[in-house]
Amino acid sequence: MKSIKSKIFVFALLSTLIPSLVLGLLSFHLNENLIKDNVKRELRILASRASHELDAWVNQNIHEGKSLTSAKIIIDALSTAANLQNGYIKVSPEILTHYLSSVHKKLETILELTVVDINKNVFASSSDQHILTEPLKNLWLDSNTSHQPLVSPPLWSEQFETIVVSIALPIVSYDDYILGQLVLTYDLQNIKPLLKGSTKSPRGEIYLFDSNGSALIATHTDVSYPSFFDSRTFQYLLNNPGESLTFRSFSQKNVIGLAYKAETLPVTIIAEKNHKDVYAAWTKQRNLYFILVSVSIFLVAIIAIYLGHSIVTPLQRLINATGQIVKGNLDISITVATRQKDEVGKLAEMFNLMTEKLRRSQTKILAANKTMLQKNQQLEKLSITDGLTGLYNRNKLNQIISDQLLRFQRNKRPFAVLMIDVDYFKVLNDKLGHVIGDEILAATAGTLTQSIRSIDFAARYGGDEFIIILTETTVKEAVITAERIRSQASEIHCKTIDKIINITLSIGIIQSEPKDISPTALISRADQALYEAKHAGRNQAYTISPDTEYVASLNSD
Numbered sequence: 001m002k003s004i005k006s007k008i009f010v011f012a013l014l015s016t017l018i019p020s021l022v023l024g025l026l027s028f029h030l031n032e033n034l035i036k037d038n039v040k041r042e043l044r045i046l047a048s049r050a051s052h053e054l055d056a057w058v059n060q061n062i063h064e065g066k067s068l069t070s071a072k073i074i075i076d077a078l079s080t081a082a083n084l085q086n087g088y089i090k091v092s093p094e095i096l097t098h099y100l101s102s103v104h105k106k107l108e109t110i111l112e113l114t115v116v117d118i119n120k121n122v123f124a125s126s127s128d129q130h131i132l133t134e135p136l137k138n139l140w141l142d143s144n145t146s147h148q149p150l151v152s153p154p155l156w157s158e159q160f161e162t163i164v165v166s167i168a169l170p171i172v173s174y175d176d177y178i179l180g181q182l183v184l185t186y187d188l189q190n191i192k193p194l195l196k197g198s199t200k201s202p203r204g205e206i207y208l209f210d211s212n213g214s215a216l217i218a219t220h221t222d223v224s225y226p227s228f229f230d231s232r233t234f235q236y237l238l239n240n241p242g243e244s245l246t247f248r249s250f251s252q253k254n255v256i257g258l259a260y261k262a263e264t265l266p267v268t269i270i271a272e273k274n275h276k277d278v279y280a281a282w283t284k285q286r287n288l289y290f291i292l293v294s295v296s297i298f299l300v301a302i303i304a305i306y307l308g309h310s311i312v313t314p315l316q317r318l319i320n321a322t323g324q325i326v327k328g329n330l331d332i333s334i335t336v337a338t339r340q341k342d343e344v345g346k347l348a349e350m351f352n353l354m355t356e357k358l359r360r361s362q363t364k365i366l367a368a369n370k371t372m373l374q375k376n377q378q379l380e381k382l383s384i385t386d387g388l389t390g391l392y393n394r395n396k397l398n399q400i401i402s403d404q405l406l407r408f409q410r411n412k413r414p415f416a417v418l419m420i421d422v423d424y425f426k427v428l429n430d431k432l433g434h435v436i437g438d439e440i441l442a443a444t445a446g447t448l449t450q451s452i453r454s455i456d457f458a459a460r461y462g463g464d465e466f467i468i469i470l471t472e473t474t475v476k477e478a479v480i481t482a483e484r485i486r487s488q489a490s491e492i493h494c495k496t497i498d499k500i501i502n503i504t505l506s507i508g509i510i511q512s513e514p515k516d517i518s519p520t521a522l523i524s525r526a527d528q529a530l531y532e533a534k535h536a537g538r539n540q541a542y543t544i545s546p547d548t549e550y551v552a553s554l555n556s557d
């Protein structure tokens, strides 16, 4: 992650995402806990109301039953069975059965009315197939006294094909002796509308379970007997009454439920609410939150990209421009948008100013360099040139001769040296003056330059003496050049006085030989040749021929 753009992008995303997620998750966690507490409270209310409905239903039935137990016919019938003679009217089981049937017809909510004697034997019943359930018998056994009404646990009745609950009420004689029990059997489905009414607000579902863990009835779902919950779930709910748990219910939906022990009816109440309904608002809020966070991140990402772009693009231009400067191209400037007044804009402005200054400095430096170069060239030229004649000076001549000697040693091809002196120049000077003398010297130099090839060299040796180096030339060939020079220099046009001056030249000619180990040695021999020319009467060329041995050796090569 090297680029500034990606750093800005990541920072913007993280600075949006982290606080959003932390606050969001914290808020959801708090809300979830609130919802959990709230749903637990509502489930407890539901279960408690259901329990009260059950109690009310049982108590109402007990109340109804108690009025029947005081019926004279029932007391007389059991007194007869018990052989009590104290003024009781003898009532046979058939008569009591008839009576019970007539009562049964009036009380439709009762499935069966059965009268049992003190020994728990059925005396009479409204039903042909009267039942005395095992649970009821057990209750009688557990109870030391039968003075209190007993409510049997609900159970499936094959006879009535429904879940039934029996309430046993003691039948007491006028002497306050217990004569037997009136057993009233009810359909548990009767309680369903009552329970349903208790689940309207808060809304929910109520199940009644027997001690075996089978559902008996439900307020909104049809359950067939026996129907069981997952045993672990049921056990957890039983072991933790009043504590909520999320589990899969008969409706195949996730629910939140809790268990509650009913007081008068021996059943377990399970109140439950649909998990989806409970968390609907929470889920909606969560989805909305994620949509808002996504939109925020999207907007922040766009802004981050724009910001990164607005910073990186000018920077990239600066980098490119700096790269051009590094390559030596100073003809560059960066376009700065008028609206860009930020640091990057200022940096670009400063960059342009800096480049402009560099350009000016470079122009000055280039001009100074050019001048210096020209001056150096002039100096170099002056250092090797004779000021009066424009020919090479003595220093340069020494250098040229050294080079030629080296070359000669390598390729054995000799070069010729012409040492030239103006005859009686002193007389000319004295007669015409030094200025004219200078002009004569310069004109003589011009003649020399015109008489030689481009590969040859002409130098002023000093005073009125000149030396010419003819490369790869023998004395024989050099004589021709010397004669040409002599003939061309005979008439010098003097511009100052506009006259033709007749001068003569004496020339000494030699060619390089192996014995010439230095420029001095070579010049010395040329000077000797010149001396000979002067001595022979001037206005002539004198040649010192090379050693015959040496010439022979050259020819043999």
Ligand SMILES: Nc1nc2c(ncn2[C@@H]2O[C@H](COP(=O)(O)OP(=O)(O)OP(=O)(O)O)[C@@H](O)[C@H]2O)c(=O)[nH]1
Pocket: 388, 421, 422, 423, 424, 425, 426, 427, 429, 433, 434, 435, 436, 437, 438, 441, 462, 463, 464, 534, 538
């Ligand atoms: N005008 C002028 N004269 C110079 C310059 N340099 C040397 N001379 C003169 O040149 C003369 C050279 O004379 P010499 O070569 O000795 O003698 P000469 O008169 O040429 O006689 P020979 O060489 O024997 O023929 C001297 O009088 C110098 O003063 C110069 O640059 N300008």
